[in-house]
Amino acid sequence: MYSPTPADWNEVNRAHWDERVPLHVAGDFYDLDAFRTGQDPLRDFELAEVGDVGNRSLLHLQCHIGLDTLSWARHGAARVVGLDFSEPAVALARGLAHDLGLGTDRAAFVAADVYDAVAAVPDPSYDIVYTGVGALCWLPDIGRWAETVAALVAPGGFLYLSEFHPLTDVLDDETGSRITHDYFARDAWVEESAGSYAAEGAEFTHSRRVEWQHPVGEVVSALAGAGLRIEFLHEHDVSLFRRFGSFERRDGYFRFPADRPRIPLMYSIRARKD
Secondary structure: EOOOOOHHHHHHHHHHHHHHHHHHHOOOOOOOOHHHOOOOOOOOHHHHHOOEEOOEEEEEEEOOOOHHHHHHHHOOOOEEEEEEHHHHHHHHHHHHHOOOOOOOOOOOOEEHHHHHHHHOOOOOOOEEEEEOOOOOHOOHHHHHHHHHHHEEEEEEEEEEEEEEEEHHHHOOOOOOEEOOOOOOOOEEEEEEEEOOOOOOOOOOOOOEEEOOOOOOHHHHHEEEEEEEEEEEEEEEOOOOOOOOOEEEEEEEEEEOOOOOOOOOOOEEEEEOOO
């Protein structure tokens, strides 16, 4: 599945995500009805590690349909801005903000590529730049991403990244116990398959996607190289979806069975601009 990066990678991935928005809206994974009535999709460790967002501005890069973005507004952020390259996802996020009674002064959404975020977002900088899970694998150049993030963090502010651990990308899909891929691979991973994490088994016209692995060391080094100071790197033994067939659901997360040795399944970083 590894191959040189195809020239149309961005168009392929945008079509992939555009087509998935209606099914993600209709399915149980995001449960929009529950969200509208107050359900909080943010993870407990994210809330603890980000801390109080009261009276602060927050930019969410690669926000998809905006649930996490809007949740930070519910937690007291003075202004949230979400950015995503999928027009249908951004349109839905704007509709959700309207449903929650949040005007554009409190919650705004922008359709743009993440690498164009500095020019696309309405404000020159933000107290918090947040990137939610499952975002970095869609980007070929982590150095350019880190420079973009650093340009958007206000002095004294920070980036908070919560992401799936790249170790999970090299293990077999069924048991997660055998190394089957190269952790240090730099070529694109090009795959065509049915379904989605939020709509398993669904058939799509745009089933092809292009992704990249980014080892944790590469991400940390890119952020440090862009001038941000790493405050912490935490690893977590939980996942948000059934990444491996052997996973069990416990305490609201997916995990390996209790009798299995644990490995990191997610990680989080906070990096500050001094």
